[in-house]
Amino acid sequence: MSTRHETKPGRRSLLTGLALAACLAAAPAMAAETALLNVSYDPTRELYRDINTAFAEYWKAKTGETVTVRASHGGSGSQARTVIDGVDADVVTLGIPSDIDAIAKLTKKIPADWRQRQPNEGLPYTSTVVFLVRKGNPKGIKDWDDLAKPDIKVITPNPKTSAGGRWNFLAAWGYAYTKDKDAEKANAFVGQLYKNVPVLDTGARGSTVTFAQRGLGDVLPAWENEAFLVFDEFGRDKFDIVVPPTSIYAEPPVALVDANVDRKGTRKQAEGYLAFLYTDQAQAIFAKHHYRPSKREAAKKEDLALLPEIKLFKIEDLQGNWDDIQKNFDNGGLFDQLSKAGR
Amino acid sequence: MSETLVPASFAAADRAAAPPASVVTEGGSVRWLLTGVAILFLALFLVLPLVTVFAQAFAKGFDAYLAAFREPDAWSAIRLTLTVAAIAVPFNLVFGVAASWAIAKFEFVGKSLLITLIDLPFSVSPVVSGLIYVLLFGSQGLFGVFLAEHGIQILFALPGIVLATIFVTFPFVARELIPLMQEQGTAEEEAALTLGASGFHTFLTVTLPNIRWGLLYSVLLCNARAMGEFGAVSVVSGHIRGLTNTIPLHVEILYNEYNFVAAFAVATVLAGLALVTLVIKSVLEWRYADELASGRAH
């Protein structure tokens, strides 16, 4: 087996392999173009696909420039982490203000007063938490109280990794607090509710799959857009949406990443992109995707009809500023204490 | 040599398996029971998941399956994955050959430690493999400030994905070749050297032919792992659509968009790669069983 003529195939295949590898490696991986990067959170995939296409046309008509907007999606916290670690985001559109605060605090790439720099505190749209239940609502879920009842299984994502999970947590807490004005009682209520959670997915999307596709749980507290998306993707005949009498004013903010746009020279386009989010055209798209537009008059009537008037409370009004709110989810915070006590 | 070797190895296998007398094997019913249990176990734990991937991919027909590949994002994921593998695998190939030459052909102090260190990435959690590069090259990391000042992007771009992939596939080639080369000893190389061949020439004409099948085998496994790595790459990728999504990440994205058919359809690319890998590997094993025998255990 060590005779000379047998060397060749081995060597040849090795060399061919290396040559092939070199060719592939040399193939251009990325082409140059004016590209903006929007680092967003999990459930906005469908939304920003529409927005980004519309913006490209809008910008082309307005300035003649070709701009493509790339999007990156994931759990809001881990998305913020990638921006902190150096993803070249021009704009961030995250699920909860504290995630943008974290970028501002840890990197100074975003100024601390970012919420004042956009209209409506950096909120081109808002949303609220409603309940997705099985068809016919067999467990008779009507309000937040029902979620803490013993025989109910609630599917919600981990508030540590998911902004949606944090909003659900805050909504439940805020509901209990507005009722009794007693923080201890509110804590106990939320603790009881989380005892009913059999699966804590890392992202809101994971929870929806668990509930809708895997058939686990009786109720999925979800943003309106997510609940309607489940209708569209999994069929209206399998689920119902229950709108509780009160719920939370969910605030997914947007911000410009100053340090990145200045380095890349994309400030003009990035600011144009954020401004575009507040135009009538974009506002109508938000409503079409079942988000609550900040300019209701820009949206179509039939889209607004699906977003009923309910009593919304702002979590800032109950728990003070966002630094305090975020402490619920920090290491050793309220969520940790509750899950420790729950076991 | 291959022509004569194959029947010989079959004969050996037959001798081993054919029961000359019941003293060296179990009774017929026990044999069937054990075989049945083993096959059932494998079917349940290994084959069924694979079948599921294909069943789900074609759940809504062939057109729905193909639709997943009309997305430009799918193609950019495939392109990125090929690029990453094309850099990571040759790197590990060269490293593996060099390391196993040094380890197998020489005796030196601290060899066990060196082998253990080479093995280390095997048992390091993929998440940790990603994390270490974040700690090194992230803006908050050791070289973060330096890289930012010089405008070098490692994390959330091709270099970071390549590095994480190299890390997780680091031991594959070396681990396969070390026992193989140890088994083969140094006599043939010494003979060639005595006859006046140069060191490099000896390697090409004596060592390489001896290890080629083991080498190919290990490159295949290395490649499959490189293309399929999820945890490590997911930490360093940034998940930018059309730019830094590899095939496994694209599968996850589609899955999270409730596009299950497309998710499993793209997954069949990787499952198909796995199957091709297994087929080539099995063919190699049947034909060159003896050459590979010592290298199988890793």
Place this chain on the structure above:
Amino acid sequence: MVETLRPRRRFRQPSVIPGFGLTFGYALTCLGLVVLLPLAALVARASGLGLSGILEVASDPRVASALKVSFGVSLVAALVASVFGFLVAWVLTRYRFPGRRLVDAVVDLPFALPTAVAGIALASLYAPNGLVGEQLEKIGIKAAYTPVGIFIAMVFIGLPFAVRTVQPLIAEIDKEIEEASATLGATRWRTLTRVVLPPLIPAVLTGFALAFARGVGEYGSIIFIAGNLPYVSEIAPLLIVIKLSEFDYGGAAAIATIMLAISFLTLLLINLIQAWSRRRFGYV
């Protein structure tokens, strides 16, 4: 370069084979840059917390329970993988049956199948409305979204290690010893347990340790099927990801360091077993 190295470098025994300096140097450089430097960065980051800081992270009940889940379930999974892996290896080398080679090829599937793909496939199979999950539900077993799900994923990825480490050794067993044992009047069971099995133990242990190490670190295939409940089905690698999204780099590094130390010890143990068996039985 070889000439300058060869003569009096004590740590290496002399040899006529060239290229030690080149290959050793190159291998060490790669190892240093790709593996050791990044791992050192990790340990450095964690040591910023000090030993007491690391211990504090580890003794946090949530972290402790995640480590317990990861190591505990992985231990059980590696045990099951070893038992069935041994059985599979035995059947594949000792018996002939139709489709044997196909079955043999199938064993390597988890090596080649990406973990994320395996994860979504396992989740859709073992979910309560999945093909297998439905049947298990009937007999009262909840598989997906419980530690059982973690166990299934870990057996999946660990099995090939268990099979492939013992298989070549079973093939090498000298039949004459078994014949001798049988001739001397031992029952088949006694021959197996007293003659055949003992030399295989190191290999079984190695396979067990490899499956264990892989299981402890596994992430991709588990998160889809685990349920990820704190104190119940949350694995340590997930906690690293969670710490990262909390921007707690020190905490992430601390958990990673603990896992790294245990991986390193496991591997060292494997190599010691192999060295021991080489002395004891003359092969690995």
